[in-house]
Amino acid sequence: MISATRRWFRRNRTNLAVGAGVLGAGYLAGQYLLGKLTEARQRMSEERIAKENLRRRFEQNQEDCTFTVLAILPAATENILNAIPVEQILEELQKHKAERLSRSVGPSEIASSAAPSVADDDSKSLKSFQSESYVHASQVGVADTGSASASTEGAEVPTEKKVKKSKAQLWNEMKISSISRAFTLLYTLSLLTILTRIQLNLLGRRNYLASVVALATPAAQESKIHLENHDDDNLEHAYGTDFETNRRYLSFSWWLLHRGCIDLMHKVQEAVKEVFGAVNPRDEMTLEQLSNLTLEVRKKVEGATEEERRTKKWLPYLLPSPSQEAYVLRESGMTDASSPPTPSLRRLVDETSDLIDSPSFTHVLTSLLDAAFSQLIEIKIAQLAYKIAPPPSSTPGSDVRVQDVTDIPDPSQAKTKVANALAIFCRQAHSIGSGINNEYLAAIESVSQLEAFAAVVYSSNFEFETPGAAMPLPSRPATSAGPDASQSERADALPEGGDTDVGFESAWDKAEEKARAAAEV
Structure with missing residues (x-):
């Protein structure tokens, strides 16, 4: 039996050797493939975690x-409300009414006498302003039902020292001021929203890159010898993660809040005077006519054609000129405002300026303004002044009661007195500039182009963040479809020559294409 077994092994030793070799090679190949699969699975898991973190x-x-916009918006609102004091004009109109009543009827007959039709119209308009606008008690010194308070106001401020304006002049001022104030706040809110998106996403991009570089260079972090380095080759300062650089950069929003909004207000006032100047507050106006006049104002401010809108320069309203940067830093409370800006801060400000001057900025801003003006005219003014029921897709405000609105077969032909619409403009100005539960900010942030623009800002131009190109950068996040696009999509979005503007515009075009494709689906 043993000899037979030996003879069998001797006869088949070649086959057994080949079989053992095949089995060994198969085992090694299996182990290799298993290792590769495990490695690929781990890499995919890490990429998925990295994308989720991003x-x-x-x-x-x-x-x-x-939250940042809601926190700093009241500063601009206060400046605009002080620059256009609609409530003071309302007070003057009430004084006119009280004086007219005191001259026409006796004190005992004021409460019971019926006013003429013109006076009745004025009374209804003023009551509309009182009920629909935020007027402090200290700002309104004359009540509609008596003349005693009128004499008190006259005693405090002698009428001889003031330039007396006619009722028609006051109503014209009320018309221009109410509309200009609301429109200026809409422009300010839209500009502040997109400026804040640019600033915080630029800082978020740099902080993200700094964290990735820190993880990629653990040896440098474990060093027990720390040398102070304020030059631009310091990674912390180069990527803008130091608190002082970020604080100085964010302080540049002071310009829009205190200077840019006032310059914009003058521009809007000129357009409103030109468009609404011939409108009589006593006349009736349809919602369609009001929408057309609003569009004419926007054309004069933003540009009448697509080319004019594309080339419109918004930078002077958003950022100071280089000669005024030190002034802005001082006014915003920077203690070291006299020191020259660091290269890191300079790069941030310059890139912000390039983004604001890009055609994509004006495209997104136009979409934001469309949403803001639609919220004011087609929703708030339509509901509160024209009593038109809101469309099913819109959410009516808490101040709109069901019994106040009516279903009209052709809402665009609904009519109301201009004075009634002015009262709503006056009230909505405070809502537009509110830092709490701001419906206009919610409408603006619902525009899909805003998030696409923020994604492009957050994830593009990473190659320009390298401090002297001293080390290779990790794979950068998406530039086109948000922060989770593929590497090939990111590479296609960047130009070969490294032009910042061209790279951003290419990434933005890809984002627009993906947004349109998603909308079609």
Whole structure:
């Protein structure tokens, strides 16, 4: 038996050797493939975690933008309300009414006498302003039902020292001021929203890159010898993650809040005077006519043609000129405002300026203004002044009661007195500039192009963040479809020559194509 077994092994030793070799090679190949599969699975898991972390960072950044806008918007609102004091004009109109009543009837007959038709119209208009606008008690010194308070006001401020204006002049001022104030706040809110998105997403991009570089260079972080380095080759300063650089950069929004909004207000006032100057507050106007006049104002401010809108320069309203940067830093409370800006800060400001001057900025801003003006005219004015029921897709405000609106077969032909619409303009100005539960900000942030623009800002031009190109950068996040696009999409979005503007515009075009494709689906 043993000899037979030996003879069998001797006869088949070649086959057994080949079989053992095949089995060994198969085992090694299996182990190799298993290792590769495990490595690929681990790499995919790491990429998925990295994308999820990046997405969370991006979404948190957008929430921070919203809270930041709500926090600093009241500063611009206060400046605009002080520059256009509609409530003072209302007070003058009430004084006119009280004086007219005191001259026409006796004090005992004021409460019971019927006013003429013209006076009745004025009374209804003034009551509309009182009920529909935020007028402080200290600002309104004359009540509609008595003349005693009128004499008190006259005692405090002698009428001889003031230039007396006619009722028609006051109503014209009321008309221009109410509309200009609301429109200026809409422009300011839209500009502040997109400026904040640019600032916080640029800082978010740099902080993200700094964290990736820190993880990629653990040896440098473990060094026990720390040398102070304020030059631009310091990674912390180069990527803008130091607190002082970020604080100085964000302080540039002071310009829009205190100077840019006032310059914009003058531009809007000129357009409103030109368009609404011939409108009589006592006349009736349809919602369609009001919408057309509003569009004419926008054309004069933003540009009448697509080319004019594309080349419109918004930068002077958003950022100071280089000669005024030190002034802005001083006014915003920077203690070291006299020191020259660091190269890191200079790069941030310059890139912000390039983004504001890009055609994509004006395209997104136009979409934001469309949403803001639609919220004011087609929703708020339509509901509160024209009593038109809101469309099913819109959410009516809390101040709109169901019994106040009516279904009209042709809403565009609904009519109301211009004075009634002015009262709503006056009230909505405070809502537009509110830092709490701002429906206009919600309407603006619902525009899809805004998030696409923020994604492009957050994830493009990473090659320009390299401090002297001293080390290779990790794969950068998406530039076109948000923060989770593929590497090939990111590479296609960047130009070969490294032009910042061209790269951004290419990335923006890809984002627009993806947004249109998603909308069609």
